[in-house]
Amino acid sequence: MSGVTNSLLQLASEVSDEPAEREMDVLLATGEQTTIALMAMAIEALGGRAVSCTGGQAGIVTDGGHTRARIQNIAATEVKAHLDEGAIVILAGFQGITSQGRITTLGRGGSDLTAIAIASALKADLCQIFTDVDGVYTCDPRVVADARKIPEISYDEMLEMASSGSKVMQARSVEFAKKYQVPFEVRSSLNNNPGTLVTEEHPNMESVVIRGVSLERSQAKITISDVPDKAGSAYSIFRALGDAGVNVDMIVQNVSKEGVAKISFTVHQDELGKAERALAPVFETLGISQLESETGIAKLSAVGIGMRSHSGVAADMFEALAAAGISIQMISTSEIKIAVTIEESQADEAARVVHSAFGLEKGPLA
Amino acid sequence: MSGVTNSLLQLASEVSDEPAEREMDVLLATGEQTTIALMAMAIEALGGRAVSCTGGQAGIVTDGGHTRARIQNIAATEVKAHLDEGAIVILAGFQGITSQGRITTLGRGGSDLTAIAIASALKADLCQIFTDVDGVYTCDPRVVADARKIPEISYDEMLEMASSGSKVMQARSVEFAKKYQVPFEVRSSLNNNPGTLVTEEHPNMESVVIRGVSLERSQAKITISDVPDKAGSAYSIFRALGDAGVNVDMIVQNVSKEGVAKISFTVHQDELGKAERALAPVFETLGISQLESETGIAKLSAVGIGMRSHSGVAADMFEALAAAGISIQMISTSEIKIAVTIEESQADEAARVVHSAFGLEKGPLA
Numbered sequence: 136m137s138g139v140t141n142s143l144l145q146l147a148s149e150v151s152d153e154p155a156e157r158e159m160d161v162l163l164a165t166g167e168q169t170t171i172a173l174m175a176m177a178i179e180a181l182g183g184r185a186v187s188c189t190g191g192q193a194g195i196v197t198d199g200g201h202t203r204a205r206i207q208n209i210a211a212t213e214v215k216a217h218l219d220e221g222a223i224v225i226l227a228g229f230q231g232i233t234s235q236g237r238i239t240t241l242g243r244g245g246s247d248l249t250a251i252a253i254a255s256a257l258k259a260d261l262c263q264i265f266t267d268v269d270g271v272y273t274c275d276p277r278v279v280a281d282a283r284k285i286p287e288i289s290y291d292e293m294l295e296m297a298s299s300g301s302k303v304m305q306a307r308s309v310e311f312a313k314k315y316q317v318p319f320e321v322r323s324s325l326n327n328n329p330g331t332l333v334t335e336e337h338p339n340m341e342s343v344v345i346r347g348v349s350l351e352r353s354q355a356k357i358t359i360s361d362v363p364d365k366a367g368s369a370y371s372i373f374r375a376l377g378d379a380g381v382n383v384d385m386i387v388q389n390v391s392k393e394g395v396a397k398i399s400f401t402v403h404q405d406e407l408g409k410a411e412r413a414l415a416p417v418f419e420t421l422g423i424s425q426l427e428s429e430t431g432i433a434k435l436s437a438v439g440i441g442m443r444s445h446s447g448v449a450a451d452m453f454e455a456l457a458a459a460g461i462s463i464q465m466i467s468t469s470e471i472k473i474a475v476t477i478e479e480s481q482a483d484e485a486a487r488v489v490h491s492a493f494g495l496e497k498g499p500l501a
Numbered sequence: 502m503s504g505v506t507n508s509l510l511q512l513a514s515e516v517s518d519e520p521a522e523r524e525m526d527v528l529l530a531t532g533e534q535t536t537i538a539l540m541a542m543a544i545e546a547l548g549g550r551a552v553s554c555t556g557g558q559a560g561i562v563t564d565g566g567h568t569r570a571r572i573q574n575i576a577a578t579e580v581k582a583h584l585d586e587g588a589i590v591i592l593a594g595f596q597g598i599t600s601q602g603r604i605t606t607l608g609r610g611g612s613d614l615t616a617i618a619i620a621s622a623l624k625a626d627l628c629q630i631f632t633d634v635d636g637v638y639t640c641d642p643r644v645v646a647d648a649r650k651i652p653e654i655s656y657d658e659m660l661e662m663a664s665s666g667s668k669v670m671q672a673r674s675v676e677f678a679k680k681y682q683v684p685f686e687v688r689s690s691l692n693n694n695p696g697t698l699v700t701e702e703h704p705n706m707e708s709v710v711i712r713g714v715s716l717e718r719s720q721a722k723i724t725i726s727d728v729p730d731k732a733g734s735a736y737s738i739f740r741a742l743g744d745a746g747v748n749v750d751m752i753v754q755n756v757s758k759e760g761v762a763k764i765s766f767t768v769h770q771d772e773l774g775k776a777e778r779a780l781a782p783v784f785e786t787l788g789i790s791q792l793e794s795e796t797g798i799a800k801l802s803a804v805g806i807g808m809r810s811h812s813g814v815a816a817d818m819f820e821a822l823a824a825a826g827i828s829i830q831m832i833s834t835s836e837i838k839i840a841v842t843i844e845e846s847q848a849d850e851a852a853r854v855v856h857s858a859f860g861l862e863k864g865p866l867a
Contacts (some may be wrong), residue, residue: 143535146535147538147539147540147542150542150543150546151542151543151545151546152546153546154545155541155542155545157543157552158538158539158542158545158551158553159538159542161534161537161538161541161553161555162534162535162538162539162542164534165531165534165535165538168527168528168531168534169509169512169529169531170530171527172513172524172525172528172531173512173513173528175519175521175524175527176513176516176521176524176525176528177516177517178516179517179521179524180516180517180518180519181519186523187524187527189604191557191602192602192603192604213601213602235559235579236557237558238555238558244852310536371606399742403819427832428823438779466764
């Protein structure tokens with residue numbers, strides 16, 4: 136059924152330059168509705184008993200944010216009734232209804248989100264996400280040949296990995312799972328290998344300092360050197376970027392001596408032009424003259440809840456990079472992540488040396 | 502959007518030889534859902550304000566007869582609210598939901614039925630059905646060149662025309678309109694000509710003896726000559742045909758002297774084989790030996806509520822046919838219809854002479 140959503144978008148563009156999002160949702164929801172009916176038929180043809188449910192039938196109630204709705208609550212009465220009767224329930228992902236009965240879609244990552252959300256509503260023991268990779272790896276195996284599949288990872292680590300380039304799942308679904316304590320497993324639909332279990336952290340997990348290393352390429356860095364050092368300057372800058380829909384990633388600020396600050400941040404390089412255009416009016420207001428931008432940057436992150444109780448992790452990472460002759464540009468840290476920007480041309484090498492420095496290629500993890 | 506339903510049926514046949522009707526409805530309902538969203542977008546692109554509604558959203562509640570559900574009631578609260586706000590409501594035809602929230606489809610003629618039903622629920626002044634013909638004609642204009650469009654026709658006449666080969670609308674929708682007193686107009690989506698108003702009969706209508714003439718081709722006649730003249734014989738025969746899904750049209754019976762009856766009836770010639778197979782076991786039980794069948798038959802009907810108060814209408818019709826040398830085989834009458842079967846090769850000529858005998862080519866009707 137691949138390509139269906141694109142065909143529907145094409146049909147919409149033929150009748151309207153700016154279709155109402157409300158109607159886009161009615162249109163796009165047909166894709167999954169087609170799939171669940173066919174899936175239920177296919178399972179029944181194999182001798183199982185299956186029942187399809189649209190988002191509305193499954194009681195997935197969302198807010199009215201069409202094309203990117205948020206789930207508000209799930210009244211899974213019908214799904215439960217079908218399960219109690221022994222049926223396999225095929226639930227349309229990516230969709231819901233508002234409390235007024237309007238059809239909504241959940242936007243990017245909405246199918247995974249539906250799975251996690253219904254698992255939560257049903258108090259399921261486990262939610263299995265079948266995808267095209269067989270789990271979360273210590274690093275991208277195309278970059279680091281001896282990367283290993285991670286058997287178990289905490290929600291927080293998964294979130295940091297997701298926000299750092301390991302796009303197995305959208306952060307949104309992981310956040311939902313963390314909030315409602317839904318353990319889930321990411322595994323392949325193409326084989327029976329065990330996948331990666333994503334769950335609440337437990338003491339044993341801390342014995343591993345770094346769970347994985349992730350890499351994000353094609354980044355651009357913008358540096359503003361003369362931001363007036365007064366309240367509201369940073370707000371004006373990032374508000375303008377937010378309003379323009381620019382996703383800002385790392386932000387680093389230092390106050391210089393002369394009452395002006397220097398702010399650097401990264402964006403995807405495809406959004407560099409949009410970011411510069413969004414900033415122009417703000418620069419005029421704030422009296423900023425200098426903006427430097429640089430492309431060809433990568434971000435490398437080492438993630439692990441173990442670093443909370445282990446000292447010297449950052450130093451180990453920086454030492455490994457220095458030994459390989461790789462210069463670090465920006466540094467940003469969270470409680471369980473150390474991220475650096477480097478030249479994109481050195482990204483693969485950097486990933487390999489950091490992966491090796493923390494011994495991620497060795498033995499079973501956790 | 503033509504061909505969408507066939508594509509969906511094709512997809513279903515690829516996954517299952519015998520797809521559950523419940524899932525067929527989930528699948529087929531996506532066709533209209535796609536269309537209503539696109540239609541609403543197109544109207545908004547032209548500057549109107551439009552809102553789409555699925556059958557479920559429009560409160561069209563049906564029984565659970567999947568793929569051929571019957572409308573039970575309509576809770577048009579949402580449709581009314583949208584109309585009150587000045588929106589154009591684009592309602593998915595052909596579909597509804599059960600009181601348990603399962604998606605259903607209404608089967609053949611279901612889109613017209615939806616239109617009539619929602620018009621009834623909204624107490625609309627008029628329901629307009631836009632189709633590919635610009636109204637109901639006194640006869641098929643391809644057969645009778647001077648056939649005229651009928652400006653106004655009663656529900657009962659429309660029903661008799663529909664059941665007599667004038668397939669502008671399914672009898673089912675007309676019956677619903679009659680039951681709930683919904684006046685509707687059949688008109689063309691390709692031009693702005695006034696169409697045919699279908700409404701409750703009023704005294705003026707009776708001044709016209711015959712409203713129209715309709716023709717049904719490709720009929721077959723089955724005659725059984727030695728049916729035991731006892732209670733239940735006819736029942737056994739027509740029960741067997743009904744169970745086999747054979748649509749029987751005209752039925753004529755005469756009791757002969759020797760305690761046996763002769764029954765003739767017509768079916769569509771495509772169903773002749775099925776009818777003969779269905780009758781075989783009954784013949785054995787009843788001790789019937791003789792069955793004659795004949796194809797190449799047409800049915801010609803003259804319809805008009807005026808014949809209730811005019812005598813000699815049948816005689817006029819038979820006279821016209823006799824003058825043209827056309828033999829009548831079977832005759833069947835209702836209060837407002839006279840139907841005869843004739844040889845199919847004489848069908849066009851028969852339609853022309855009857856049309857002319859009642860002066861249907863002249864002046865405005867009603």
